[in-house]
Amino acid sequence: MKKVIIFIITILGMVGVTYMGIEYQNSKKESDKEEKSNIYKQGKVAIIYFSATGTTKTIAEYIKNTTNGELIEIIPKEKYTSEDLDYGNNESRANREQNNRSSRPEIENKFDLSSYDIIYLGYPIWWGDVPKIILTFLDTYDLSGKTVIPFCTSHSSGISGSLSTLKNYNKNINWVDGKRFGDSSQSEIDDWIKGLND
Numbered sequence: 375m376k377k378v379i380i381f382i383i384t385i386l387g388m389v390g391v392t393y394m395g396i397e398y399q400n401s402k403k404e405s406d407k408e409e410k411s412n413i414y415k416q417g418k419v420a421i422i423y424f425s426a427t428g429t430t431k432t433i434a435e436y437i438k439n440t441t442n443g444e445l446i447e448i449i450p451k452e453k454y455t456s457e458d459l460d461y462g463n464n465e466s467r468a469n470r471e472q473n474n475r476s477s478r479p480e481i482e483n484k485f486d487l488s489s490y491d492i493i494y495l496g497y498p499i500w501w502g503d504v505p506k507i508i509l510t511f512l513d514t515y516d517l518s519g520k521t522v523i524p525f526c527t528s529h530s531s532g533i534s535g536s537l538s539t540l541k542n543y544n545k546n547i548n549w550v551d552g553k554r555f556g557d558s559s560q561s562e563i564d565d566w567i568k569g570l571n572d
Contacts, residue, residue: 417491417521419443424507426454429527430496433555436563437494437525444490448511451480461501472501478510492521495540499528499554502535509543517547523570524552 419441425431431447438445458467471477487493497508504526524540526533533554541549553566
């Protein structure tokens, strides 16, 4: 009888150890998964954007809703009018700026970015590239070592040309490949940011 009891106790002990091992592995997998999914949530987030017509602003607000980051608008010292954005007119302000390699439109507002680790940088696509005011921003603020995730708005041009400009402009920034948006929804932004974590 003693042998039977000892045998049962031994079996129960082995089952218990096995169960604890499985629980530990499951717990570890969940922990690893959570750590991976929080890769862009571990630092302080800022959503910095330039929006001449309001389209990019809408996307920036969606990103804020998802990340709970700080929303910061790049405000040009000289506001852009509809005439300034007339791409059909070669003499319009936007065209002149984009065709001038040294053009750096002034930014009206100032902000402290020292505490932010992750920056979503938003802009409309102008002539297949970033508006020159984005280069003014990069000249003004040192983002070296920070993770910067570009996003842009356009109904035709892709993001690749602007990404090439940004990555070559400052190679000390940890650039993450971004995304172009047209008419987008909150759910699309949620899926995109979730995809960044996968």
